Amino acid sequence: MAMAALRREGRRFAPMISPRPITALRSSPLAPSLEDECPIGVRYISTQVVRNRMKSVKNIQKITKAMKMVAASKLRAIQTKAENSRGLWQPFTALLGDLPSANVKKNVVVTISSDKGLCGGINSTSVKISKGFHKLNSGPEKETKYVILGEKAKAQLVRDSKKDIELIITELQKNPLNYTQVSVLADEILKNVEYDALRIVFNKFHSVVSFVPTVSTVLSPEIVEREAESGGKLGDLDSYEVEGGETKGEILQNLAEFQFSCVMFNAVLENACSEQGARMSAMDSSSRNAGDMLDRLTLTYNRTRQASITTELIEIISGASALEG
Amino acid sequence: MLRRASMLLACRPILAARARPFSTDLPAAPSADATFTEAWTKVIPNMDPPKTPLSFMQPRPPTPSSIPSKLTVNFVLPYASELATKEVDMVIVPATTGQMGVLPGHVATIAELKPGVLSVHEGSEMTKYFVSSGFVFIHANSFADIIAVEAVPLDRLDVNLVQKGLAEFTSKLSSATTDLEKAEAQIGIDVHSALNSALTG
Numbered sequence: 174m175a176m177a178a179l180r181r182e183g184r185r186f187a188p189m190i191s192p193r194p195i196t197a198l199r200s201s202p203l204a205p206s207l208e209d210e211c212p213i214g215v216r217y218i219s220t221q222v223v224r225n226r227m228k229s230v231k232n233i234q235k236i237t238k239a240m241k242m243v244a245a246s247k248l249r250a251i252q253t254k255a256e257n258s259r260g261l262w263q264p265f266t267a268l269l270g271d272l273p274s275a276n277v278k279k280n281v282v283v284t285i286s287s288d289k290g291l292c293g294g295i296n297s298t299s300v301k302i303s304k305g306f307h308k309l310n311s312g313p314e315k316e317t318k319y320v321i322l323g324e325k326a327k328a329q330l331v332r333d334s335k336k337d338i339e340l341i342i343t344e345l346q347k348n349p350l351n352y353t354q355v356s357v358l359a360d361e362i363l364k365n366v367e368y369d370a371l372r373i374v375f376n377k378f379h380s381v382v383s384f385v386p387t388v389s390t391v392l393s394p395e396i397v398e399r400e401a402e403s404g405g406k407l408g409d410l411d412s413y414e415v416e417g418g419e420t421k422g423e424i425l426q427n428l429a430e431f432q433f434s435c436v437m438f439n440a441v442l443e444n445a446c447s448e449q450g451a452r453m454s455a456m457d458s459s460s461r462n463a464g465d466m467l468d469r470l471t472l473t474y475n476r477t478r479q480a481s482i483t484t485e486l487i488e489i490i491s492g493a494s495a496l497e498g
Numbered sequence: 499m500l501r502r503a504s505m506l507l508a509c510r511p512i513l514a515a516r517a518r519p520f521s522t523d524l525p526a527a528p529s530a531d532a533t534f535t536e537a538w539t540k541v542i543p544n545m546d547p548p549k550t551p552l553s554f555m556q557p558r559p560p561t562p563s564s565i566p567s568k569l570t571v572n573f574v575l576p577y578a579s580e581l582a583t584k585e586v587d588m589v590i591v592p593a594t595t596g597q598m599g600v601l602p603g604h605v606a607t608i609a610e611l612k613p614g615v616l617s618v619h620e621g622s623e624m625t626k627y628f629v630s631s632g633f634v635f636i637h638a639n640s641f642a643d644i645i646a647v648e649a650v651p652l653d654r655l656d657v658n659l660v661q662k663g664l665a666e667f668t669s670k671l672s673s674a675t676t677d678l679e680k681a682e683a684q685i686g687i688d689v690h691s692a693l694n695s696a697l698t699g
Contacts, residue, residue, distance in 0.1 A: 260579035263555055264572060264643030268608070268635045271552040274534040305542040352576035352647065374548065388548040412638070416609035417594035424610055431633060435645065438576055 220481070223474040227467060234463035240291070241456035248381070248449035254350070255378060255442040262389065262439050265432045269410070272400060273390045277369035279318070280310045281339070283362070283437070284330070285375040285444045286323035288343055293451035295376045295444075296325035298386050302374050306388075307334070320362055322441070339366050350445060352438050359434035369396050371433060375440040376447035382454060384447040389440060391433045394425040561638040565603030571618065573644045580627070580649065581618070588619040589642060591634050592692075602640040609634050611646065613692040626652045628696050630689065657697055664690035 284303045286296040303326070307317045320340045321327050327341050340362060348354065362371075371391040376384040392400070401410040415421045531550060538547035568585035589600045592614025616629045632646035667686030674680040 254577070257578045258576055260572065260574040260582060261576055261645065262551060264574065264635055264645050266551045266555055267558050267637070267641075267643065271531075271550050273531070273550050274537060301545060302548050305538065305545060309537060309541050356647075377549065377554070386548040387550065387554075389551050413606040413608050413635075416598070416607055424608060427610055428608065428633060431645070435576070 220474055220477050223470060223477055227470045227474060230463050230467050230470065234460050234467065237456045237460040237463065241453050241460065244449045244452040244456065248446060248453065251350070251442065251445050251449065252378070255439070255446045258439045258442050261435045262432075265435065268413075269392070269397065269432070271390060272392065273372070273388060275370055275390065275392060275396060275400060277310075277392075277396055278315055279367055279369040280306065280316070281318050281320060281366050281368040281371050282306050283320045283371060283373045284322065284326045285373065285440055286321070286326035287444070287448040288324045288346065289448075290325060291452060291455060292448050293455040295384055295447055295451045296323070297329070299374050299376060299444075300326050300329045302386050302388065303330070304334070306372055306374070307337070318366065320366060322358075345441065346445060350438075350441055352434075355438040355441055356434040359430070359437050363430055363433065369393050373436060373440045375444040376451075378443045378446035378450060381450045384451060387440075387443075389436045391429065391436060394422060394429050397425060397429070398422075558637070558641060559639055562640075566640045567602060569600060569602045569604075569640050569642055571642045571644065573616075573618075573646070573649070575646055575649055584618075584620075586618055586620045589644070590615075590617045590619075591644060592616060592629060593634065598634075600634075600636055600642055604636050604640070604642075606638045607634075607636045609636075611644075613689045615652070615696045616644065616646075616649065626696075628652055628655060628693060652696060655693060655697055660690055660693045660697060664694060 282303045284299050286299050303319060307319075310317045317337065318339045319330055319334060319337050320342075321330060321338060322342045322345055324343050327343065330338060342358060342361075345354075370393065373389045373391070375387060375389075377387040379385055397410070415424045417424065531552060534550070535547045568587065569589065571581050571584050571586050571589055572579070573581040573584075587601075591598050591600060591609070592611055593609040594612045595609070597614070598609065611629055611632045611634060613630055614628070615626055617624055617626045627649040628651075629644075629646045630648040632644065634645075635643040637643075664687065667683050667690060671680060671683035671687060674683050
């Protein structure tokens with residue numbers, strides 16, 4: 174009769190007595206810590222581990238959401254500036270055209286990148302393109318030098334191209350970007366670096382999710398003269414009368430310097446916008462990931478909790494039935 | 499015979515006008531970009547070549563055969579585009595060689611600007627700006643690009659501050675020792691006296 178009673182009770186509680194839930198826990202990612210504490214069947218399961226994990230993931234999610242909001246507000250502020258500065262380089266391209274394929278001896282690649290990280294892949298793209306230019310312009314008598322703006326490009330380029338780096342400029346965005354600062358920078362670069370062609374590599378801001386790597390070419394006055402004489406794109410530059418100054422060369426020199434500072438200004442602003450946009454999308458995807466992880470951990474937590482309750486009940490019931498029986 | 503000659507003369511500008519659209523329909527831009535993209539893909543096949551400014555710009559219209567009635571002006575500053583493709587009658591720019599009036603059909607010119615007053619004439623209205631310095635490009639198709647570093651409407655200038663600044667820089671010039679200081683003081687004097695004459699003249 175006792176056996177019958179047990180069998181009846183056994184059948185009712187059979188699903189709970191089955192060892193499967195406990196082995197399922199064993200195979201969960203938290204298994205190692207649980208195994209340390211307990212063999213099968215003993216009341217051991219601590220939800221503390223899962224709870225700690227959930228707390229840290231939730232904090233990370235809060236932080237990344239906050240970073241996304243900050244990036245969004247910074248983007249709003251700088252986007253108007255960048256769009257207003259877009260008219261600045263157009264007259265120069267209308268006058269002098271754009272000759273990225275000009276064959277020159279001394280190339281200088283100005284790579285614009287960000288100082289802070291967590292902004293997706295834009296800095297790596299800029300560095301890859303700069304290295305691409307280095308490769309493109311390799312040949313006898315040709316050399317390529319780097320001028321680096323920003324910590325992230327510095328970290329990547331210093332590793333393998335240390336001897337080719339001329340200037341490194343960091344902490345560009347400590348004060349809000351303005352034309353005076355950029356023109357002083359341009360002046361420094363022009364003073365210290367000999368160049369035939371300057372190629373400015375940056376990420377142009379199209380929209381919050383799209384950043385296009387772009388290169389703007391500024392040619393030195395001698396190369397401009399050479400290209401104008403050989404005809405082609407700049408052929409009708411000679412038809413322009415040059416007013417003022419003693420020589421045409423002087424005006425063209427001023428023109429090249431002014432062009433460089435204007436193009437730099439626009440490039441720096443566009444890159445800053447792209448940085449904030451990339452950071453927004455990176456932080457958005459990471460908070461979404463954190464949310465997914467939190468959901469999975471909640472399920473595990475509930476399973477763990479329910480398993481421990483089940484174990485307790487099993488113990489109680491089997492204890493009680495043992496006493497009765 | 500004379501009639502034939504005059505007919506030929508009449509025909510040629512028309513032919514030129516027709517020919518020009520063809521030659522400018524494919525702007526030279528793609529060919530420069532094409533050589534660049536080819537060279538790039540040969541050396542670095544895995545990456546897309548970067549874009550260049552030409553792909554982001556509206557192409558300019560070609561030089562028309564007859565002088566257009568209006569001048570199209572682009573007046574840009576680092577912070578804003580003051581005038582973007584605005585059609586005006588005339589602009590007077592303060593070039594280094596003096597005030598230069600630009601009318602439609604002006605010969606193509608590149609001129610550097612000195613601090614002075616820029617005035618834009620549209621019909622009966624005239625807007626004046628004080629320009630710090632910059633460049634002006636006048637193209638053969640009656641497009642004028644004025645690029646300035648700073649430009650303010652004249653009513654935003656304060657006469658007293660201008661006088662004070664002029665006196666300050668004059669004293670700086672007299673007490674300057676190095677060439678750099680002298681040059682800086684001279685620039686200050688130039689700008690302030692230009693401001694002065696803009697406000698009074």
